[in-house]
Amino acid sequence: MPPVAIRPLHFRLGAIALVMVGGIAGSAAREGLVLAVPAVAETPVAIAMVNISGAFMLGVLYATLSHRSRPGAFALTLNLLLGTGFCGGFTTYSALAAGTLALMRGDAIGLATLFALGSVLIGGLATWAGIVVGIRLSARGERPRRIGEVP
Numbered sequence: 001m002p003p004v005a006i007r008p009l010h011f012r013l014g015a016i017a018l019v020m021v022g023g024i025a026g027s028a029a030r031e032g033l034v035l036a037v038p039a040v041a042e043t044p045v046a047i048a049m050v051n052i053s054g055a056f057m058l059g060v061l062y063a064t065l066s067h068r069s070r071p072g073a074f075a076l077t078l079n080l081l082l083g084t085g086f087c088g089g090f091t092t093y094s095a096l097a098a099g100t101l102a103l104m105r106g107d108a109i110g111l112a113t114l115f116a117l118g119s120v121l122i123g124g125l126a127t128w129a130g131i132v133v134g135i136r137l138s139a140r141g142e143r144p145r146r147i148g149e150v151p
Helices: 013-036 045-066 073-090 092-104 108-141
Strands: none
Touching: 013 045, 013 073, 045 073, 045 092, 045 108, 092 108
């Protein structure tokens, strides 16, 4: 009997639906913040807030799910729904690029550079902070693991 072929995750309707639902919610949340938070001196503050908070959320989610004692289907579901879906729809590189370009067209080259580099650097720090928080959250109630120890 030939082996049963397992469909890759990106071809499974359930996985696609999880990403789609999460992406719709994330995009709606981003748009709500963009409409609620006005630009300051032509700087799209809401986009920076969205990208930095989304980076933090991804860090927390990644660390929490990857440090679980028994990762499985539930962790995969959360990763697809919240990580790929919600955070993917919530954060936006294209709006960061468009905001930077708009500042450059307005002859605010220094502000555009600060906005772009600051968003990326602070986003990286937010991801790191999220990972630290996620590791601490997942370690509650568990014996601390040693470096290299397999769960």
